[in-house]
Structure formats: C-alpha cells, structure tokens
Amino acid sequence: MNHKAQFDFTRKTIYWMFAGVIITGVMLTFAFTLATYKEKLLAVPPELKAELVGLRFMYNSDCFAYQHKETKVTHPGVIDLKKFTSAQMNNCYPILKEKGTKTFNFRLKLEQEGSEIKSNSYYNKDDFAIFKEVLVKKGDEITKDRLIIYVQEKI
Amino acid sequence: MNKRGSSIMMIIFELLVVVMVVYLLTSIAHSYASSTLAAKVQAAEEISMMINTLVALPGDALIQYPKSSELFVFTLANDQIVVHEPGAITDPTAAYRFFTLPKDYAAEGTVEKKSSICLEKKGKKITLRECVQTQKNEPQSPI
Numbered sequence: 001m002n003h004k005a006q007f008d009f010t011r012k013t014i015y016w017m018f019a020g021v022i023i024t025g026v027m028l029t030f031a032f033t034l035a036t037y038k039e040k041l042l043a044v045p046p047e048l049k050a051e052l053v054g055l056r057f058m059y060n061s062d063c064f065a066y067q068h069k070e071t072k073v074t075h076p077g078v079i080d081l082k083k084f085t086s087a088q089m090n091n092c093y094p095i096l097k098e099k100g101t102k103t104f105n106f107r108l109k110l111e112q113e114g115s116e117i118k119s120n121s122y123y124n125k126d127d128f129a130i131f132k133e134v135l136v137k138k139g140d141e142i143t144k145d146r147l148i149i150y151v152q153e154k155i
Numbered sequence: 156m157n158k159r160g161s162s163i164m165m166i167i168f169e170l171l172v173v174v175m176v177v178y179l180l181t182s183i184a185h186s187y188a189s190s191t192l193a194a195k196v197q198a199a200e201e202i203s204m205m206i207n208t209l210v211a212l213p214g215d216a217l218i219q220y221p222k223s224s225e226l227f228v229f230t231l232a233n234d235q236i237v238v239h240e241p242g243a244i245t246d247p248t249a250a251y252r253f254f255t256l257p258k259d260y261a262a263e264g265t266v267e268k269k270s271s272i273c274l275e276k277k278g279k280k281i282t283l284r285e286c287v288q289t290q291k292n293e294p295q296s297p298i
Contacts, residue, residue: 008162008165016172027179030183031183031187034183034184038187038192038193042193042197049207055207055208055210058211059213060210060257061213062257062259074213074214090258091257092257093257103255
C-alpha cells in the first residue's frame, strides 16, 4: 500500500468513527421522537384517571362511605366523618413512600366541615381539583357538603 | 493491499453501513407505527381504569372488556396489569399500567388469547378471567 492509499484508508476510518456516533444519535433521536408521539396519541387525560381513582373515596365503605352497622348496607355518596382520617386514607389509598411521587396523590377537603386529609406523598402541589357534592354523616346528623379532591400528579 | 483494493473494501463497507442504517430506521419506525403496540398500551390503560372503577363499587360486579382480546395475554397482578404478545418469554413492547388497591384488596388472573375477557369483583378480590358464555355470544350477566 502506498502513502496515498494509506492516507485515504485512515481518513475514511476516522470519518466512519464520527459517522458511527452521528448515525447512532440520529437513530436514538428518531426512536425517541416516535415513542413520544405514540405516548401523546394514546394519552388519557389525567383528570379522567384521577376521577376514576377518586370515586372510591365517596362510594367504597373501605374508604369514607358510610356503612350501616347492622345491615352492612353501604350508602354511596355519604361520607362518614368518623372515617375521614389520615389512617383511613392510608388504608384506602396505600401508596408506598418510595413510589409515591410517581403516581397520583390526593388532598381531600370537606368544604363546609373544614376537615382535610392527605395521602402519604402529598407535597401540596395542587395540579387540579375535582368537586363532588356529597352528604356528610356526623353522629346522627346528615348535612350537605362539597368534597374537594385536590390532585397532585407525578413530581 | 493496493489503493484500488482498499477503496473497493471501503465502498463495500459504506454500502453495508447504508443498508444497515436504512434497515434499522425502517424497523424502528415499523415497530412504533404498528397498531399492536398501540392496542396493547390502550388495553392496559383501559383495564387499569376499569379496575379503579370496580374498586369504587360498594358491592360485587362483573364487567366485560368490550374490545377483542384474542391477540394478547393479559396478566393481572396485585398492583399492575401487563398486556403482552403470546409466545414470547419477554416481550420488549409489553404494556404495563400500575394501580393502587385499598388495603386487603387483591387482584389476580391471567387470560391468554380469549375472545372476551371479564373483570369480576367479589368482596375484596378482583379477578381477571375469560367470560363464561351462558348463551351464544352473550357474556355471563355483565352489568
């Protein structure tokens, strides 16, 4: 191999080293762009997902819905004020601390009553709120109230 | 090696690189653009939303997933639903969706390539299973 051929071969080798890096970058960018586009197309509005998760707070007796002691009949939409505690919130929506920032967290407030509880990874970042008309059972009394579900998305 | 030999070798190498790049870009585009990937993600998302809705129900319920489920394997574990293609041990494009169940609740079940799948809530247990046909083309008492 003469000097010119050697120079050509070396030059092309260096060229392909750089080209290899650039081509890899282009392919990764292309894949990332397509993945992002697909995610956008298939995205479900977080308000809908949070609303479906939040239904349990009003309708499930393992959360805050009132359940008659003797008949065991659950009254959907009636909040039992005795259950409206942080401990019950942790039973109803038990998220692990280490996973807590990757999912929805909730702050529940009964507007008239003034009571407020939070899920265990709620860091007061209200992304949006859901409003629900409910009844509140306090002792023998049942009063109208509004449940405000503040939602914290991923942090 | 003379100059001509080395330049022919470089041309062959360049052609191979071009063919490989075109093939890789096409296969990446095809894998993302295929409808099965979108269908898997959509099915996982919908089933996780159905589970959240079932959790909110005070009583027992049985609901049928209203879309065709013949192409995939659905695996429901305690805090996630996985939708993947049958046969493959690990499907790199499997769709995962996570959910949070109340304490003492459980979710389980695997369904593979069945025409219709149902989610059943009995007490504190949610089960994913094939819909049992009571009459032709009718699922067993869906709500």
